[in-house]
Structure formats: C-alpha cells, structure tokens
Amino acid sequence: ATEASEHDLVIIGGGVAGYVAAIKAGQEGMKVACIEKRGALGGTCLNVGCIPSKSLLNNSHLYHQILHDTKKRGIDVGDVKLNLKQMMAAKNTSVEGLTKGVEFLFKKNKVEYIKGTGAFVGENEVKVNLVDGGEQTLRAKNIIIATGSEATPFPGLTIDEKKVITSTGAIALESVPKKMVVIGGGIIGLEMGSVWSRLGSEVTVVEFLGQIGGPGMDAEISKTTKKILEKQGMKFKLNTKVLEGDASGEGVRLKVEAAKGGKQETLDADVVLVAIGRRPYTAGLGLENIGLEVDNKGRLIIDEQYRTKLPHIRVIGDCTFGPMLAHKAEEEAVACIEYITKGYGHVNYNAIPSVMYTHPEVAWVGQNEAELKEQGIKYKTGSFPFSANSRAKTNLETEGMVKFVADAETDRILGIHIVGPNAGEMIAEGVLALEYGASSEDVGRTSHAHPTLAEAFKEAAMSTYGKAIHY
Numbered sequence: 107a108t109e110a111s112e113h114d115l116v117i118i119g120g121g122v123a124g125y126v127a128a129i130k131a132g133q134e135g136m137k138v139a140c141i142e143k144r145g146a147l148g149g150t151c152l153n154v155g156c157i158p159s160k161s162l163l164n165n166s167h168l169y170h171q172i173l174h175d176t177k178k179r180g181i182d183v184g185d186v187k188l189n190l191k192q193m194m195a196a197k198n199t200s201v202e203g204l205t206k207g208v209e210f211l212f213k214k215n216k217v218e219y220i221k222g223t224g225a226f227v228g229e230n231e232v233k234v235n236l237v238d239g240g241e242q243t244l245r246a247k248n249i250i251i252a253t254g255s256e257a258t259p260f261p262g263l264t265i266d267e268k269k270v271i272t273s274t275g276a277i278a279l280e281s282v283p284k285k286m287v288v289i290g291g292g293i294i295g296l297e298m299g300s301v302w303s304r305l306g307s308e309v310t311v312v313e314f315l316g317q318i319g320g321p322g323m324d325a326e327i328s329k330t331t332k333k334i335l336e337k338q339g340m341k342f343k344l345n346t347k348v349l350e351g352d353a354s355g356e357g358v359r360l361k362v363e364a365a366k367g368g369k370q371e372t373l374d375a376d377v378v379l380v381a382i383g384r385r386p387y388t389a390g391l392g393l394e395n396i397g398l399e400v401d402n403k404g405r406l407i408i409d410e411q412y413r414t415k416l417p418h419i420r421v422i423g424d425c426t427f428g429p430m431l432a433h434k435a436e437e438e439a440v441a442c443i444e445y446i447t448k449g450y451g452h453v454n455y456n457a458i459p460s461v462m463y464t465h466p467e468v469a470w471v472g473q474n475e476a477e478l479k480e481q482g483i484k485y486k487t488g489s490f491p492f493s494a495n496s497r498a499k500t501n502l503e504t505e506g507m508v509k510f511v512a513d514a515e516t517d518r519i520l521g522i523h524i525v526g527p528n529a530g531e532m533i534a535e536g537v538l539a540l541e542y543g544a545s546s547e548d549v550g551r552t553s554h555a556h557p558t559l560a561e562a563f564k565e566a567a568m569s570t571y572g573k574a575i576h577y
C-alpha cells in the first residue's frame with residue numbers, strides 16, 4: 107500500500123454539512139479532503155431531499171393551479187396533460203446542475219474530492235474504499251464526521267422504494283398511484299403527500315399525534331394548515347397509530363388503531379410512504395475502532411464546539427444533535443471550521459427557521475405557544491390574516507395568517523409562525539428580528555413596501571403591541 111497522505115482536515119461525508127465545511131476550510135487555506143460515497147456531492151439535500159422535492163412541489167403546484175385555479179383569473183386553458191417523465195427530468199436537471207456546481211466550488215477552493223466510503227482505522231487515520239476500486243488511506247490532524255441521516259424504517263414493512271417507499275421513492279415514482287397512504291404527518295409526509303395529491307393520487311395521511319406538521323409547528327397554525335390541505339383533497343387520520351402492514355399482495359394493507367378507544371380499521375393503498383422521521387447514519391464508519399459512541403437515538407455525542415471525546419474529531423449536521431435541516435448543517439459547518447482555525451464560532455439554535463414547502467407554505471422561527479406554556483413564560487400574541495392583506499387579495503391567495511408571540515412584559519419577540527403565500531421567504535425577516543433581539547414594536551414601526559405580502563408581517567407585529575390598521 108502507498109503511504110498515507112497528510113491533511114490538515116479530512117471530512118467524511120459530502121452532504122451540506124461536509125461540503126460547506128470543506129469549502130470554508132479551503133477558503134481558510136487548510137489542506138482539506140472530503141470523502142463522499144454516493145458518487146455525487148450535496149448529500150441527501152441535493153440528491154434526494156430538499157432540491158428534488160422542491161422541484162416536484164413547484165411543478166406539481168403549477169400543474170394543479172393550471173387545472174383548478176386559472177378560470178377565475180381569466181385564463182382559459184385547453185387540454186392539460188401531465189407528463190410525469192418530463193417532470194422527473196426537470197427535477198434531475200436541477201439536481202445535476204447543483205451537484206456539479208458544488209464540484210466546481212471544490213476545485214475553486216482547492217478541496218480534494220475523494221469518491222469512496224471512509225472508515226476510521228486509527229484516531230488520525232481514515233481508510234477509503236474507493237468507488238472506482240482500490241483503497242486510499244488519509245492521515246489528518248483534524249477530522250469532521252458529517253455522515254448525515256437516513257429514513258427511519260417502519261417495523262415489519264420492507265422498503266422496496268416502489269410500493270413501500272421513503273421520500274427517496276416518493277421523488278421517483280414512475281406513475282401516479284391511485285391510492286397513497288402516508289405514515290407520519292410531519293414535513294416529509296405533507297410535502298410529498300401534496301405532490302402526489304396534486305398529481306391525482308387519493309392521499310390519506312395517518313398521524314399518531316393530534317396535529318400535523320411534526321415537531322415545532324404551532325397548534326393554531328397546524329390546524330389552519332390542515333383545513334387548507336383538506337380543501338385541496340388530502341385526507342387525514344389524526345390520533346391514529348399504524349399497527350402493522352402487509353405488502354405481500356398486489357398493494358399494501360395497513361392495520362390502524364385509534365389512539366383513544368382503540369377502534370381498529372384496515373387501509374388499502376397502492377403505495378405507502380413511510381415518513382415517521384429520520385435517524386443519524388453512522389454505519390460502517392468504524393467508530394468502534396476509535397471508541398466513539400452514539401446516544402440512544404444514534405447521535406454522535408459532542409460538546410458545544412462540535413468535539414467528540416477525541417477533540418480533533420468533530421461532528422456536524424444530521425448525524426448529531428439538533429433539527430435535521432440543511433441550513434442548520436450549513437451554519438454548523440462554518441462555525442466548526444472557525445472553532446478549528448480561530449478557536450471561536452457561533453450558531454444561534456434559537457433562531458433556526460423551519461419551512462414546509464406545501465401550498466401555501468408554512469414557516470416558523472423561535473418558540474410556539476405550547477412550548478412557552480410548558481416553560482411557564484408569560485407571553486402575548488398578535489396575528490394578521492392574509493385575507494386582510496391587499497396583495498394577497500390582489501393575487502387571490504388569501505388563505506393563512508402571520509402570528510407573533512412576544513414576551514408579555516418586555517415585548518421581545520419569542521416566536522413567529524406563518525401559514526400563507528411566500529411564508530418561506532417571509533420568515534427570513536422574522537429570523538433577523540429574533541437574531542437581533544427585536545421587539546414586536548421594532549418590527550411594527552419598520553416601513554414595509556406596499557402592496558406586499560410582507561405588510562401582513564408588519565401588521566401582525568402591530569397587533570402584538572397595539573392594533574393593526576387593516577383588521
């Protein structure tokens with residue numbers, strides 16, 4: 107074997123966490139290598155997550171809008187047909203463009219890209235099983251683990267990505283299933299459920315809890331969102347547990363049970379989407395060779411500087427603590443490199459936004475009412491409906507609202523929750539406000555252009571410390 111090559115930093119995993127850390131390290135002048143096994147950079151997010159799902163959400167929305175929402179706007183359209191193959195091709199074009207873009211950024215920042223599977227053979231040594239055959243060993247002063255996450259399987263249902271699918275199958279179906287049952291009414295369930303519902307599937311979402319949206323979504327916003335999605339044709343079974351599944355027949359049969367009362371029922375589907383959460387992925391990393399352990403949820407244990415108990419080995423992104431979000435991974439990547447090169451870094455975990463890209467979008471940052479109640483924090487709320495916003499009315503898109511939660515005494519903003527048109531873009535202003543410790547009055551006294559949807563944001567702030575003008 108050839109002698110191990112020496113690096114300042116070796117990163118295992120070329121997802122958002124790993125590739126951003128690699129670029130930042132390159133910018134800081136480090137000799138850095140990034141190991142990725144899937145044959146393309148960008149990880150879950152670019153290849154099978156954020157990007158392909160948003161491509162399908164965008165284009166399925168267009169299709170649905172052309173079918174159902176143009177007549178009243180004075181646009182008569184003729185024969186509208188779905189070309190699913192082309193919709194998938196459009197998705198692939200976006201994915202390929204972006205992953206190639208990351209490769210270009212690697213070259214620009216002198217990051218060595220190694221295609222293969224990395225595993226620890228020593229505390230400073232990583233052996234790579236190369237995609238093209240052969241092996242390579244890298245020695246490094248610093249190592250970052252950024253191996254991401256995978257879908258949590260449902261016990262007893264074998265994933266084949268055709269009939270029993272995770273999100274990976276849901277972005278690649280070759281035909282529109284007649285009936286789809288989604289297990290889990292979190293973000294993946296609602297986003298991918300929306301896509302196939304718009305394209306013609308009869309979609310039923312089975313959710314264990316009493317509300318949809320997954321962890322963090324405000325109860326009032328969740329309720330409003332559910333009503334809107336129901337109007338679009340999605341069906342929901344809340345407070346319902348899936349007991350078991352059987353995929354041995356032509357379709358899939360699920361046995362479900364109401365949480366209260368225990369009434370059982372059978373649901374039949376052509377395709378079942380398992381969307382009950384994701385879990386950290388560290389298989390095959392050789393953690394046992396260096397004595398690193400994971401917690402009971404499979405997360406690698408780290409301190410506030412992302413260090414494991416071997417301080418030169420750090421962990422960022424989905425495979426450790428915190429929300430499994432691409433922009434969270436990105437913040438950690440930059441901070442992690444700053445800890446290595448400068449000794450300090452910064453991520454404000456209280457100001458990481460969440461966005462669900464349904465139509466309309468749902469977005470939030472900070473805490474919701476239930477969380478504040480649980481902590482005994484006194485708060486006040488203010489909200490503004492899009493039905494009273496001039497631009498939303500102009501666009502004939504008036505569903506939803508903006509809601510502020512602020513400290514009862516100081517008026518400092520504690521959380522902002524939106525369901526409505528462009529919520530995902532609008533929340534950026536909320537994140538900035540929270541990051542700067544703004545009060546609702548700070549936002550309410552800031553001029554917002556007219557006529558914009560953002561005026562609903564301003565007026566929700568006004569209604570938190572005083573009164574909105576238009577409602």
Ligand code: FAD
Nearest residue numbers: 119121122123149150151155156224254423424430431432
């Ligand atoms: P990953 O992206 O999972 O990357 C880890 C990489 O490491 C993978 O490419 C893997 O192949 C590689 N790897 C693992 N082990 C090894 C090894 N031993 N050697 C070499 N390589 C290895 N987040 C958002 O913020 N917005 C969204 O809209 C959004 N949409 C999503 C939609 C879907 C359907 C899914 C599934 C997720 C979505 N997410 C979204 C979450 C987002 O994808 C993740 O939070 C993000 O990808 C985490 O980045 P990461 O780098 O930690 O992990």
Ligand code: NAD
Nearest residue numbers: 290291292293294295313314320348381382383384430461
């Ligand atoms: P999630 O945690 O958002 O939702 C899972 C849902 O499944 C929860 O509501 C839970 O109560 C329910 N559930 C769990 N077990 C169940 C059972 N046996 N029967 C019925 N319901 C059950 O997880 P997800 O939707 O799978 O998403 C995984 C991760 O991917 C999340 O961390 C999410 O942040 C990330 N993601 C983000 C985006 C985005 O930012 N737009 C999009 C997709 C995925």
